Amino acid sequence: MRIIIFTIIITLLVFTISFKSVSFLEKTSVNMISPLKNVEENIKRENWEKAEENLWIFEEKWKGNKLIWALLIDHSEIDNIELSIVHIKSYITSRDLTEAKKEIAGLYLYLRHIPETEKLNLKNIF
Numbered sequence: 001m002r003i004i005i006f007t008i009i010i011t012l013l014v015f016t017i018s019f020k021s022v023s024f025l026e027k028t029s030v031n032m033i034s035p036l037k038n039v040e041e042n043i044k045r046e047n048w049e050k051a052e053e054n055l056w057i058f059e060e061k062w063k064g065n066k067l068i069w070a071l072l073i074d075h076s077e078i079d080n081i082e083l084s085i086v087h088i089k090s091y092i093t094s095r096d097l098t099e100a101k102k103e104i105a106g107l108y109l110y111l112r113h114i115p116e117t118e119k120l121n122l123k124n125i126f
Helices: 002-044 048-072 075-095 098-116
Strands: none
Touching: 002 048, 002 098, 048 075, 048 098, 075 098
């Protein structure tokens, strides 16, 4: 009887931690997308200085979340996000509108895709 109770408790604990971690990823992802949209809008207007400021705000939010994200997701995803940030900085510095927009679109994809892949569902299990 103790084994059954212990197994149920452990199972509930695993599910709870899983749901909390996905909830955290979703919340922080949405929180980081907001300044990234501002970067994109300023790039479209070719307001490069403001785009740079908004990218700095995004980076600060990213740095605040990066440690916990690293505990929850695959490190290659973290590397992809870091690389995108470096590319966007470079494109803003060189005033490359097309490449900056493409790289921001890729970063959006990472930020939206990661919480989806971490959700506990049959699609992600099999």
